[in-house]
Amino acid sequence: MSLEEFYDELNFVDASRENRQKYAQMVLDDMSLFPKLIDVMFRVNDKISCRAAWVFEFVCEHYIYAIVPYLDTFCSNIKKVHLDSAVRPIAKVCSFIGQEYDTKQPNTLKKVLNSKHIELIIEACFDWLIGDQKIAAKAHAMDALFLLGKNHSWVHPQLVQILQQDFPTQSAGYKVRAKRILKKLTPVAINNRQ
Structure with missing residues (x-):
């Protein structure tokens, strides 16, 4: 075709x-x-x-491994996506990538996902989180940042700060996801600041 x-x-x-x-x-x-x-x-x-x-x-x-040969293309273009209906599924794929990256078992995605890919995903997720996106995109961005941030010490404190700052003005759905992430992160973020 x-x-x-x-x-x-x-x-x-x-x-x-x-x-x-x-x-x-x-x-x-x-x-x-x-x-x-x-x-x-x-x-x-x-x-x-x-x-x-x-x-x-x-x-x-x-089949998350379908993305492996296209990681460069995916990661270098995700920041350009701006239509709400496209941002949500792309943010969800970033969350899938985070899940594979966070597994204890070695896998193909972990082997080929390099620091530049991770940096571009983290950057896009933070942009979606602080931008004018709908809750679903923000929720997937939170998940991706939580997972990818486990190996990047600066991510979790920044994520905690944004979630705590935005919490009072966000929707109920945002608050539910933010509470879950904050519950996991607050002790970690405090320890990283010391």
């Missing part, structure tokens, strides 16, 4: 879980579509990029 044909196919992706799963399965069955999916996803001013991001999230949820 050509890039143009695949782009046209993405017009039929809708917000239903079943539909996103169907298109993710199409990509999982033919991984030659994955770089095309990334290409469309990073057409950040095109509304179809949001649909591509939805499918991308589902592909990565089922």
Whole structure:
């Protein structure tokens, strides 16, 4: 399938879980579509990029290692994404990356994820957290920062500061996630400051 044909196919992706799963399965069955999916996803001013991001999230949820050959592209472009419907799934993929990075078992993602990738993900997540994003994107950013910050001492104190500062003005959903993260981090952040 050509890039143009695949782009046209993405017009039929809708917000239903079943539909996103169907298109993710199409990509999982033919991984030659994955770089095309990334290409469309990073057409950040095109509304179809949001649909591509939805499918991308589902592909990565089922097979996070699909992203490995494209980490440079992914990490160098995530800050450019600005449409709300695309930011949320990309933030969730950052959380998936954090989960794989945090596992005790060696894995391919841990081997190829370098300090530049991590720096770019952390930077994007902090931008989403302090920016004007919806709660879902902020929640996934918190998770990613918590996980990636375990090996980067400056991240957790900064995360605690932002969560405590923004807590009073945020939504109930934000407060629930922030409380959970703060409960895990507050002793760590205090110890890192001493």
